[in-house]
Amino acid sequence: MSDIYIHGTEPSEQARLALLNRMTNAAFVEFLRVAPGSRVLEVGSGLGILAAEVAASAAGVDVVGVELSAAQISAATPAPGVTFRQGDANSLDFPDASFDLVYARYLLEHVADPGRVLREMRRVTKPGGRVGACENDVSVLRFDPPCPAFDRAWDVFVRFQATLGGDALIGRRLYRLFRGAGFDDVQLSLQPEVHWHGSPAYIAWIHNIIGNLESARNGMLTAGVISLSDLNAGIAELERLKTEPDGSGFFAWNRAMAAR
Ligand SMILES: C[S@@+](CC[C@H](N)C(=O)[O-])C[C@H]1O[C@@H](n2cnc3c(N)ncnc32)[C@H](O)[C@@H]1O
Numbered sequence: 001m002s003d004i005y006i007h008g009t010e011p012s013e014q015a016r017l018a019l020l021n022r023m024t025n026a027a028f029v030e031f032l033r034v035a036p037g038s039r040v041l042e043v044g045s046g047l048g049i050l051a052a053e054v055a056a057s058a059a060g061v062d063v064v065g066v067e068l069s070a071a072q073i074s075a076a077t078p079a080p081g082v083t084f085r086q087g088d089a090n091s092l093d094f095p096d097a098s099f100d101l102v103y104a105r106y107l108l109e110h111v112a113d114p115g116r117v118l119r120e121m122r123r124v125t126k127p128g129g130r131v132g133a134c135e136n137d138v139s140v141l142r143f144d145p146p147c148p149a150f151d152r153a154w155d156v157f158v159r160f161q162a163t164l165g166g167d168a169l170i171g172r173r174l175y176r177l178f179r180g181a182g183f184d185d186v187q188l189s190l191q192p193e194v195h196w197h198g199s200p201a202y203i204a205w206i207h208n209i210i211g212n213l214e215s216a217r218n219g220m221l222t223a224g225v226i227s228l229s230d231l232n233a234g235i236a237e238l239e240r241l242k243t244e245p246d247g248s249g250f251f252a253w254n255r256a257m258a259a260r
Pocket of ligand 1: 003021043044045047050066069088089104105106107
């Protein structure tokens with residue numbers, strides 16, 4: 001089984017993913033609390049930017065990144081303590097109980113069977129180890145002043161991702177998914193995004209959201225799920241919001257951490 005990745009691996013999309021990493025990595029690395037000497041697995045490691053920061057977060061940490069796309073692995077920058085393997089999250093090519101910590105970020109929303117991926121993540125984790133995830137529920141994304149054309153385009157994006165087998169709303173399901181994968185001890189938390197005109201990441205955050213739509217532009221237009229004018233109107237609204245002196249936005253990433 002292979003999953004269809006809605007964002008693709010164009011250089012513009014890889015630049016957006018790198019930008020998103022710069023905005024979100026510090027809080028996520030803190031959430032992981034990696035112990036020195038840990039053997040760690042990131043599933044769906046993308047460009048490896050997060051894996052590099054996780055490896056550097058404590059002494060003697062080794063991170064293996066498993067990634068489906070050869071294009072992502074080729075674009076990854078080598079970093080101390082990090083190795084990449086091309087592979088599929090649905091069927092991890094590691095023996096049982098191989099890692100102290102296994103995590104996935106922004107991956108489960110893209111796979112057709114997230115429960116299967118979590119069971120695989122659990123299988124390769126040592127007893128006493130931990131499994132973590134960070135995902136989104138894009139329905140909680142808000143901007144002010146209101147952006148109705150963007151909201152309509154965003155709804156289409158959510159439905160389009162579902163037609164590819166993904167789930168842009170998966171964040172709300174993490175607890176149930178973890179429990180279904182066999183974890184008894186699961187803790188949930190949120191990682192907030194709160195940005196307003198003049199705050200450090202306000203423009204970058206809006207740029208990232210526009211990039212989400214842009215990455216699916218060709219797919220949505222080819223599938224006929226949105227018209228060119230409606231898509232452009234939604235993006236134009238967010239471009240205007242970048243310069244709106246009263247503009248603001250908020251969102252929260254959904255996180256789960258479970259004991260094996
Ligand atoms: C949004 S990126 C996140 C990358 C990284 N985890 C991060 O936080 O920056 C999702 C990555 O998952 C990869 N991916 C999608 N389906 C996969 C699968 N079944 N197995 C492994 N990787 C997969 C994509 O190619 C993409 O690089």
